[in-house]
Amino acid sequence: MKKIISILILMIFIMISYGSSAFYVNEIKCYQVQVNSSNSVNILMMIPKYFGALGHRVIDIFNDYGWNITLIGVTDLISACNGSISLWDIPPLKMDYLISEISDISNYDALCIIQPSKWSSYPEYGNPGGDLINSQNALNLISSANDYRITIAAWCAGVRVLAAADIISGKNVTGSSEYISEYTDAGANYVSENNYPVVDGNIITVSGMRYIIDMCEEIAISIEKNINTNPSYFNVQKLYENDKEIIECQINQSWNTTFGGSSSDGARSIDTTIDGGFIITGYSFSFGEGDADVYLIRTDEFGNVIWENTIGSINQDYGNSVCQTSDGGFIITGFTNNDLLNKNKDLLLIKTDSNGNTQWLKTFGGSKDDEGFSVCETIDNGLIITGYSRNETTDVKEIYLIKTNSDGTSQWMKTFRGSYSTNRGNYVCQTTDDGFLIAGSTGSNSNGFLIKTDAFGNILWNERASVSNLLYSWGSSACELSDGNYIFMGHGRIGQSDILNVFIEKRDLDGNLLWSTSFGERPGFDYGNALFKTLNDNIIICGRTRDSTTDNDLYVCEIDTNNGNIIWKEVISLSGVDCGNSVCISTDGSIIVAGYTDSFGNGNFDAWLTKILRVDNNIPNIPDTPYGEINGKTGKEYHYTTSTLDPDGDNVFYLFDWGNGMTSFIQGPYKSGEECSGSGIWFEEGNYEIKVKAIDEHGAESNWSDPLIVSMPKKISLLELNNFLNLRFSLIVFIIKLMEM
Known part of the structure; x- marks a missing residue:
């Protein structure tokens, strides 16, 4: 009876709007319970012959969610498209199973068909996805997934395979425009090609590899809607430290430690604490209420757990950013799918005391999706949060900026958007003039941007990433330097030599570009995920790097902000996937990176904390002219x-x-x-x-x-040769005349 009353009260809170705004703010009571759970999200990835290189990026994003991925194909080895091979040496993918070996689709939460390339001189490319279309086992598996109402996602020409499986009749779809007749012949309604991912029931389609982040977010939302259909409430679970294995360190590593259980767990953000330790947030599938829960871990300076909690519902709850507040407690932002009415994401804001006990928990958002990516305390002891909010009228994802007081009560909210249907703020910090600096991305292929606002969130200037030969980009982080200038960092496609490289820009008070640079460790994917400013105004960057022969490895470097030069760099290459999501400096000046790994630990992925010794190094002198x-x-x-x-x-x-x-x-x-x-x-x-x-x-x-x-030397043209001979002939005639005089 008490549970029913609690749920009814919560539903009343959700139905009350905040002021005259289209957004609402919920305050949710938290219940202390002891629950053990082991959960996972299982993705079946169907790989077509001649897949595109960005299929690897989809795998990286799925890993960031902590999902279990199973690769299947018609054959054991699936070749990449010839462009991916010639430009980046992308090797064949080894399948976990043949399609014919998958007998029970009900064990999976989503079936995803990666894009088959249509850009090639090979005759086989005239039939992208043909190996799947010609496989009755593949078509039967897709049809079975649809019967179970499992989430089905297809990129680009992969939508042809859905048409061949006869599951899109009466559905709205997008996809490569060359095959519109196939979609419509299968009974589908075709939406324009360069469109935001089209969601119709359990089927999600997109054209090309545009909106790659948004496509994966739509898959996550669809999975959540399919998994849990019952109302839920937030629970807090106190965890107790498990035995930790001793992990061998590489050169320049001081220690490694992992956190988590038998399923997937990951760290997304870290901050230093006033006692010299660390606070970490992320997600846990191993502990908590059901699906992923917010994972909150406090450690001492050596990475030993002081306490760890999960906070969440039976639906998806992720912690994206954490910082310590002036009262010694902690503030976390992220998202929750605990919207009982709409089953969409809400921006989540949690305040705890210094021992991790939840003091209050609020959600912000409308009837569509909202998510918080970054939070920090302001000089008035309030909070500033950025992320995105999906407009209820236009369906456009807009940059979301929220200012609250110390108890999470909203003081003002702002939304910004460019000319595209997807925009997001990935990082926010307060500047010395009391304004705010926002790093984010806009557009289908993503264009990184830096926004400067005043103290009330009014935009003063807005600049896109301007690195030379930048094709598309993602703005990850930013900071203010002691001279009042700004650093902007992220990753993007720069020319054709690599798929992704890290970029950095330095801009002045008015947003004017002072310098920009880009770099990559390997000819493949190099991600710049986070930065931390040192006392001498250098910046530490962490991320990950991978090429055609390696899994993701942790990448860390220090940059001289006077000129963008790398002072030192380190790649931590272990046995599996190792990703750095957030970075800070310890009291002894060493570098602390938080992320996730499957190289060691208890589960599929574990939250990972590592200490890297900072190198005292000077840059080499400029070489002599060759x-x-x-x-x-x-x-x-x-x-x-x-x-x-x-x-x-x-x-x-x-x-x-x-x-x-x-x-x-x-x-x-x-x-x-x-x-x-x-x-x-x-x-x-x-x-x-x-x-x-x-x-x-x-x-x-x-x-x-x-x-x-x-x-x-250039070859002499016929015209140049004729002019040369005419000149020589004229000189000879002139000399003869002189001799006759």
Whole structure:
């Protein structure tokens, strides 16, 4: 009876709107209980022949949710498209099972068909997804998933496979426009191609790989609607530290520790505490009420657990950001699917005391999806939160900025949007002028942006990421420097050499660009997930890196904000997937990274905390201008030399830029001052600038050297030859006339 009354009271709270706004704020009572649970979300990924490289990005995003992924295909090995192979050396994917071996689809929460590439000169590409369309086992499996009303998602030409499985009759879909007739012949209603993901019941479709983040979010929401249909209330579970295994550390690692149980658990945010320890938030499928719950962990300076809690309902609840407040407690933001009326996401705000006891819990949002990605305390002891809110009228995701007082009561709310249907604030901090700095992304393919507001959330300026050759980007984080300038960081597609690289920009008070740079550790995916400003105004960046032969590895580097140079970098490569989501500095100046790993621990993924020793390092001197032949012939190899000194006496590596869009392999190591030789070849006539940079053994990079200009002689055209001969003939005639005088 008490439970029924509690649920009725909660429903009344939800139905009350906040003021005259379209948004509501709920305050929810928390119940202390002791519950053990082991849960998971299981994804069946159907991989077509000649899949696109961004299929790997989908896998990364699913890993970020802590989902279990099973790869299936018609054959054991599935080849990537030829563009992915030629540009990035993407290898075939090894399937976990053949499609014919999956007998019970009811064990899975979603079936996802990754995009088959249609961009290729190979004849087989004229039939993208043809291997699945021609597989009766694949079509039967898709049909069975639909019968169970399991979430089914398809990208691009993968929607053809849904049509062949005869499950889209009467459904609204999008997908590659070349195959509209196939969709409509199957009874579907086709929506425009460049459209936000189209959700119709349990079927979700999208054209191309646009809206890749939004597509995965829609899958998460659909899964939640299918899993739990009963009302729920929030519970708090006090956990007790389990035995921790001793984990071997790599060079420059001081210690590793993991947290979690038999299912997936992950850390998304970390902050230092006033006693020198750390507070971490993320998610746990291992403990709590049912689905993922907010996971809150407090440790001492050595990573030993002081206490750990889960907070959540039987639906999805994730903690995305945490910080300590001036009263010694903690504030967490994220999202919950505990909306009893609409089963959509609400922005979640939780306040605890210093021992993790929940003091209050509130949700913000309308009848559609809302999520908080970042929170911090303001100078008036209030709170500022950013994320996104989906407009109830236009259905557009808008940047959400909320200012509250210390008890979470809203003082003002702002929403911003660009000209696109998806916009989000990923990070927010307060600046010394009492205004706010927001890093985020907008658009279907994502364009990173930096917004500066005044103290009341009014926009002063708004700048998009401006790194050279940037095709699309994701704004992850930002900070204010002691000189009043700003740093903006994220990752994006920069040219064609890599799929994703980290980018950094420095902007002045008015948003004007001072410098920008980009870099990547491997020719594949390099993510910049978070930054932390040091006392000397350098920044520490953490993220992950992967290429065609490795799983995700933790990537950490320190950047000189005067010029964007890397001071040092470190890749922590263990046996599995290792991702850094958040970073801070310990009291002894070491680097603390929080994220998730499946290299060790108890479950599929475990929340991971590692301490990395910070390197006291100086950048190598700029190398001498390359020396060698300055006039040459195309197609012939030429050798050039250079050298430099490293202030710390470290070994040095060199990278030559040949001025034709090509660089050398990294050469070395060489002793400090030792001469290095590199060889280049040019196939086009013209003038080229050869330059070189030095990299020490910690990854610190110098600036580029002064260029050496080399010339490859041009072929003489017929017109130039005719003019040359006419000139010579005129000179001969003139000389003969002189001799006759």
